[in-house]
Structure formats: structure tokens, C-alpha cells
Amino acid sequence: DTAVSQTPKYLVTQMGNDKSIKCEQNLGHDTMYWYKQDSKKFLKIMFSYNNKELIINETVPNRFSPKSPDKAHLNLHINSLELGDSAVYFCASSQESASGGLHNEQFFGPGTRLTVL
Amino acid sequence: AQKVTQAQTEISVVEKEDVTLDCVYETRDTTYYLFWYKQPPSGELVFLIRRNSFDEQNEISGRYSWNFQKSTSSFNFTITASQVVDSAVYFCALSEASLVTSYDKVIFGPGTSLSVIP
Numbered sequence: 001d002t003a004v005s006q007t008p009k010y011l012v013t014q015m016g017n018d019k020s021i022k023c024e025q026n027l028g029h030d031t032m033y034w035y036k037q038d039s040k041k042f043l044k045i046m047f048s049y050n051n052k053e054l055i056i057n058e059t060v061p062n063r064f065s066p067k068s069p070d071k072a073h074l075n076l077h078i079n080s081l082e083l084g085d086s087a088v089y090f091c092a093s094s095q096e097s098a099s100g101g102l103h104n105e106q107f108f109g110p111g112t113r114l115t116v117l
Numbered sequence: 118a119q120k121v122t123q124a125q126t127e128i129s130v131v132e133k134e135d136v137t138l139d140c141v142y143e144t145r146d147t148t149y150y151l152f153w154y155k156q157p158p159s160g161e162l163v164f165l166i167r168r169n170s171f172d173e174q175n176e177i178s179g180r181y182s183w184n185f186q187k188s189t190s191s192f193n194f195t196i197t198a199s200q201v202v203d204s205a206v207y208f209c210a211l212s213e214a215s216l217v218t219s220y221d222k223v224i225f226g227p228g229t230s231l232s233v234i235p
Binding site: 040042043045048050055056088090103104106107108109111 | 150152154160162163164167169208221222223224227
């Protein structure tokens with residue numbers, strides 16, 4: 001069974017289009033994340049949701065909008081795609097610690113390679 | 118600001134050699150967590166270890182070992198008798214409480230690409 005799954009695995013689209021990436025975790029975790037990994041492999045957090053509430057929102061253009069319909073799902077919608085959005089996007093999840101911190105290990109999905117032409 | 122530095126961008130070793138991947142971090146907090154993740158060529162990210170700032174004991178897991186030294190703000194990772202399957206990008210990461218919210222934020226280092234040559 002896949003712990004954290006993302007669809008699609010590959011996404012090729014034209015500039016200006018709107019696209020969505022879906023993420024689901026079956027680990028029972030209450031926190032989910034979106035990361036962007038650029039061509040140099042640099043990994044940067046974009047958003048984090050805890051129990052469906054947005055808790056981390058990094059300096060990301062507002063063309064990116066995460067949505068968490070429930071604890072097990074965190075989708076990423078991107079409007080007006082630009083060339084610079086080309087990257088691999090990773091979804092991850094973790095369990096909140098007993099003290100309320102988010103410092104437990106994160107489980108990552110397989111990634112979605114987005115190519116904007 | 119927190120920062121994670123992995124000064125070695127790329128390392129190549131011959132199989133069976135030992136290799137150490139360096140990680141140096143900066144943080145304002147006394148309570149924080151350090152991680153290592155592995156990203157093999159297939160692309161997925163795999164958790165390897167987590168350490169909290171109060172536990173400076175070194176850890177060994179098979180051929181992998183980690184040396185945490187608060188005095189030098191380093192959390193280095195050594196692979197003994199490297200194998201081709203160890204070829205991957207290795208990320209060191211730091212988690213500390215966000216300035217804005219009470220939640221932790223994980224900052225990843227730039228990664229070290231390890232190639233093990235048969």
C-alpha cells in the first residue's frame with residue numbers, strides 16, 4: 001500500500017494554463033506539506049496544513065493555492081502557469097508530536113514533475 | 118534565520134570506501150531537530166534519522182553512522198564500506214519553531230550528491 005501518493009506523476013502543460021496536483025496519505029497523519037524541488041535539487045517548503053488548517057505559508061506566489069478537503073488529502077492548484085514553475089513538487093505528511101511540534105519524520109510522496117512549455 | 122549548509126556538492130568514491138557527508142547548521146533556538154534524508158536516482162525522499170538538540174550521542178545503524186556535535190553545530194553522516202546502492206542525493210535538514218506560528222518548519226540543506234563507483 002502506498003503511504004503518500006500523488007497524481008499525476010508527470011505533468012506537461014503550456015504557459016498560462018491552470019493545473020492541479022493531488023495528494024493523499026493513508027498513514028493517519030494530521031499534517032501535510034507541499035515542497036518544491038528545483039532543477040538544482042534544492043528542496044523548499046511551500047505550504048503546510050495541520051488538521052485541514054493552513055499553518056505554514058512560505059513566500060509563494062498567490063497563483064499557488066493549496067486545498068485540504070480532509071486530513072488525508074492536500075491538493076495544490078496552480079493558476080496561470082509560468083516557465084519558472086517547472087520543478088518537481090513533493091507532497092509529504094507527518095504526525096504531530098505529543099507536545100504539538102511538527103518535528104517528526106516526514107513521509108514523502110513520489111513527486112510530480114511539472115514541465116511548463 | 119536558520120540555515121543548513123552542506124558544503125560538498127558532489128562526492129565520488131569507489132565502492133567499499135568510507136565516506137563522510139558534512140552538515141553544518143545555524144539556529145537561534147536551544148530546542149531543535151536535525152534530520153538526514155536520502156533521495157536515490159528514482160526520486161523519492163527517504164527518511165534516515167532524526168536527532169533532537171539534547172541528544173548528542175552518536176548513532177550507528179548498520180553501515181551508517183551519525184556524529185552530532187553541538188559545539189561545532191555539525192551533524193555529519195558517515196557511510197562505511199560504501200556500495201553502489203548508496204548512490205543518491207543526501208539532504209541534511211533542520212527543524213525549529215517558526216517565528217510566525219508555533220509550528221516547526223523544516224529547512225533542507227542543498228544536498229550532497231554521492232556517487233559510488235563500482
